[in-house]
Amino acid sequence: MKQKSVAVVGAAETTGLGKIPDMSNIQLHADCALNAMADCGLTAKDIDGVACAGQTPVEIAHYLGITPTWVDGTAVGGCSFMLHVRHAAAAINEGLCKTVLITHGESGRSQIGRARPVPPPSSLIGQFEFPYGPMGPPTMFPMPVMRYMKDMGATHEDFATVAVIQREWAAKNPRATFHDPITVEDVLDSRMIAYPFRLLQCCLVSDGGGALILTSAERAKDFPTKPVYILGTGESVETPMVSQMESFTSSRAFRTASKKAFGEAGITHSDVDHLMIYDAFAHLPVFGLEDLGFCEPGEAAGFIRARHTAPGGKLPMNTNGGGLSYCHTGMYGMFALQESVRQMRGTAPAQVDGAKLSVCHGVGGMFAASGTIVFSNEAP
Amino acid sequence: MTEYTRPLPQPTPETQHYWDGAKAGELRLQRCGDCSHVYFPARPFCPACSSRDVNWFTASGKGTLFSYVINHRAPKGFEAPYIIAVVQLEEGPRMMSNLVDCPQTPEALEIDMPLEVTFVTATDDIAIPQFRPMGA
Numbered sequence: 291m292k293q294k295s296v297a298v299v300g301a302a303e304t305t306g307l308g309k310i311p312d313m314s315n316i317q318l319h320a321d322c323a324l325n326a327m328a329d330c331g332l333t334a335k336d337i338d339g340v341a342c343a344g345q346t347p348v349e350i351a352h353y354l355g356i357t358p359t360w361v362d363g364t365a366v367g368g369c370s371f372m373l374h375v376r377h378a379a380a381a382i383n384e385g386l387c388k389t390v391l392i393t394h395g396e397s398g399r400s401q402i403g404r405a406r407p408v409p410p411p412s413s414l415i416g417q418f419e420f421p422y423g424p425m426g427p428p429t430m431f432p433m434p435v436m437r438y439m440k441d442m443g444a445t446h447e448d449f450a451t452v453a454v455i456q457r458e459w460a461a462k463n464p465r466a467t468f469h470d471p472i473t474v475e476d477v478l479d480s481r482m483i484a485y486p487f488r489l490l491q492c493c494l495v496s497d498g499g500g501a502l503i504l505t506s507a508e509r510a511k512d513f514p515t516k517p518v519y520i521l522g523t524g525e526s527v528e529t530p531m532v533s534q535m536e537s538f539t540s541s542r543a544f545r546t547a548s549k550k551a552f553g554e555a556g557i558t559h560s561d562v563d564h565l566m567i568y569d570a571f572a573h574l575p576v577f578g579l580e581d582l583g584f585c586e587p588g589e590a591a592g593f594i595r596a597r598h599t600a601p602g603g604k605l606p607m608n609t610n611g612g613g614l615s616y617c618h619t620g621m622y623g624m625f626a627l628q629e630s631v632r633q634m635r636g637t638a639p640a641q642v643d644g645a646k647l648s649v650c651h652g653v654g655g656m657f658a659a660s661g662t663i664v665f666s667n668e669a670p
Numbered sequence: 671m672t673e674y675t676r677p678l679p680q681p682t683p684e685t686q687h688y689w690d691g692a693k694a695g696e697l698r699l700q701r702c703g704d705c706s707h708v709y710f711p712a713r714p715f716c717p718a719c720s721s722r723d724v725n726w727f728t729a730s731g732k733g734t735l736f737s738y739v740i741n742h743r744a745p746k747g748f749e750a751p752y753i754i755a756v757v758q759l760e761e762g763p764r765m766m767s768n769l770v771d772c773p774q775t776p777e778a779l780e781i782d783m784p785l786e787v788t789f790v791t792a793t794d795d796i797a798i799p800q801f802r803p804m805g806a
Contacts, residue, residue, distance in 0.1 A: 410680070417679035417689075418711045419766045421798050423748045429741045433756060437737035440781040485740035485751070485776060533756045533766040534711075538737050 291554060294670035296379040297510035297517035300330035300503030301631040304395065307617050308467050310497035314403030316345055316353055318395025318499040323354055326501035330513045332389070337503070339390035341378055343370035344404075344621060350393055360387035366527060367654025368568060368621040370394075371502075372547075372661025375627065376523035378504050388505060394624035395499030406620070415531050428492050429484040430656040431571045434538035436486060438573065441539050441588075446486060448591035450477035452572040453490045453614050455600045460611025462601065462640035467494050468615045491572035493618035500624040502631070507670055518634040521647070522555025522664040524548055532656040539588075541653075543660035544581035548651060551662035552583070559584055563645035564633045565605055566626040568652045569612040575599070578651055579607075582662070601640065609633065609640045623652035627663065634667040674792045676747035681796075685712045687726055692797045697729040697787045699761055710763035731787035733757040733801065736764055740774060751775075757785055757801050771802035778803075 302325030304310065304318055313321060319342060327333055339360040340347045347361035362377045364370055371394055378390040397404045409415050424430045438444060454474055460466035472490060480489040510517035526546035529535055536542050552558075559582075567578035579590035584605065593599070599607035610616040610629040617625060630650040632638035648665045681689040688711070691698035701708045702716035703723035715722045736758040744750035753769040770788065772778045784804035789797040 411678060412680040412682050414711055416677070417681065417685055420677040421679050421792075422754050422766050422768050423676060423741065423745055423752060424754055424766075425741060425743055425745050428743075429739055429754060432739050433754070434737055436739070436781055437756075482742045482751075484742060484754075487739075531711075531766070533764060538756075 291379050291383060291520070291523060293521050293555060294507050294519040294666065296382050296504055297507045297519045298502050298631050299505055299510050299513040299515050299517060300326040300332065301501070301628055302326040302329045303500040303625070303628055304498045307465055307498040308496050309399055310397070311400045311402070313397070313497070315395055315397045316349060316403060318397060318497065319345055319350055319393040320353055320395070322395060322499040322501040323391055323393050326391070326503050330503055330515050332503065337389050337391045339378060339381060339387035341374035341390060342393045344394065344396055356391070358387065360390070366659035368570065369623045369652025369654040369659055369661040370621060371624045371627055372650065372652040372663050373525045375502065375504065375520065375663050376525055376661065379520050379523060382504060382506055388509070390504045392502045392504070393499065394501070394619070394621060396619035396621055397497050398619040399495050399497045419531050419533060427570060427656060428487070430532050432484055432487045432573060433532045433656070434535065435573050437538035439486070442591070443588065444576070444591045446478060447474050448595060449486070449491060449572040449576070450474040451595050452569070452575055453477050455594060455597070456569060456608055456612040456614040458601055459609050459640055460615035463611050463616060464639060466611040466616045467496065468611070487571060490614070493570045493613035493622065494615070496617035496619050498617050498619050500628045502627060516635045516667065517669070518631050519666045519668070519670065520663065521557070521666045522551040522553065524550030524554070524662040525660065527659040528657060530655065530658055535657055541577055541581050541657045541660065543657060544578060544651070544653070547660040548582040548662040551649070551664050555664040557647065557664060561647050562605065562649050564609065564630065564642050564648040565599070565607040566630050566648070566650040567607060568622055568626055569608055569614050570618060570622060570653065572614065574653060575607060582649070582651060606642045609638060609642065623661070626650050626652060630663070630665050634665050674747070676792070678792060678796055684714055688712045689796060691728065692789055692799050693795065695789050697731050697799055698726050699729045699759070699763060700724045700726055708762045710759070710765055730760050732804070733759040733785050735769070735779060735781055735783045735785055737781065738769070738779060740776065753779070755801065767799060767801045769802065770800045771806040
């Protein structure tokens with residue numbers, strides 16, 4: 291895409307976050323959508339493009355009273371919203387629509403009106419993984435970790451440190467679910483979920499949502515909010531079965547999506563002021579730092595241990611507290627995007643002073659899919 | 671025999687031969703006639719070069735422990751803790767499995783340890799390939 295041709299002009303999360311027992315899944319989409327419209331002074335009749343996952347664009351357009359000329363129901367898990375941003379930017383540039391609303395809402399904790407289809411026993415995952423008793427993401431996602439530890443020399447303490455530093459960021463964020471400091475020992479003493487990972491290395495289970503409104507950079511100047519420009523985008527997929535990943539020390543989808551986004555944006559790693567790497571589990575920032583090229587293979591754990599991604603570090607990462615300590619509805623990617631937008635607007639609770647460029651990297655499924663967005667707050 | 675309550679695979683036309691093999695005590699893989707790529711899971715074409723000239727063969731059933739988790743929350747049919755492993759097969763592909771005939775503890779496991787296939791009868795039609803430490 292053409293750099294900075296499209297901007298985020300509206301962004302908001304659901305009014306509540308964490309436990310929202312008085313809203314269904316679709317109402318969580320609507321709540322944050324209405325908040326995002328209010329953020330930039332629009333109503334549903336100003337929206338002509340709809341993208342969402344977890345509900346269909348048909349459901350969301352109808353529920354909100356939108357008549358779209360473009361929809362995108364790409365649903366590849368938690369990074370679907372990064373792909374929506376990418377597709378929306380292309381659609382706006384192509385003239386298919388002018389103003390796109392991207393919504394995420396998920397009653398992940400209260401489970402009100404949430405449909406999460408399970409692949410049938412005849413699917414590939416149903417035939418070749420489910421018979422072995424994996425219980426969703428907590429058992430599937432950490433599958434590469436023991437291999438990574440052997441090949442790269444990483445330790446249990448390294449993966450505990452990820453959770454400790456995420457909590458330091460969360461302590462600065464009033465909306466985060468957890469604020470109390472934790473130690474490496476706390477993490478390693480927490481309840482075993484699926485060895486090698488324990489409770490504090492697994493994401494939260496939350497209710498919530500977030501919405502973005504995108505339009506052309508030219509129109510963005512007329513909105514009351516500070517435009518956040520899209521500088522580059524990337525997406526890819528690899529496999530529905532974690533057992534079939536090409537490598538257990540690197541994600542092909544991560545590498546492919548981020549390379550494309552960095553290339554489009556024309557940036558190098560030293561340009562990046564702020565980084566979000568979807569942290570459903572404690573190994574994902576380690577894989578992300580290496581696959582995005584911020585660290586050499588095997589060096590990300592040491593980079594995190596050296597506090598480079600912690601408050602005060604040279605590469606502030608997951609500054610909202612992340613999926614481990616802020617919130618995690620099931621498809622967390624929208625919350626990573628929201629934090630990137632806040633950082634670019636200068637309104638984040640743990641604001642990175644002077645940040646001009648933010649990279650937001652998401653994962654879908656168990657390393658099944660990936661999307662990367664590069665944001666900038668500098669006008670084209 | 672106690673009733674088998676774990677999730678059962680439902681074979682499709684493309685995978686039936688694999689499951690017929692498991693029932694017969696064989697781990698069957700496919701090899702491309704054009705580029706010799708060996709792959710898993712089953713499909714009637716080569717995912718490396720798109721050729722439809724592919725052939726079934728019986729694998730050695732030998733492999734090594736590529737990675738694993740030990741699940742501490744048992745779903746129906748399983749008793750926690752239990753190992754879910756990814757096995758590196760001698761022929762090249764990897765597959766998910768459980769490890770049986772060994773303690774379900776990290777102390778009993780070493781990454782790259784040699785494994786061999788065994789089959790657990792689930793129903794009259796389905797046997798599930800499992801792995802155990804070589805010589806266990």
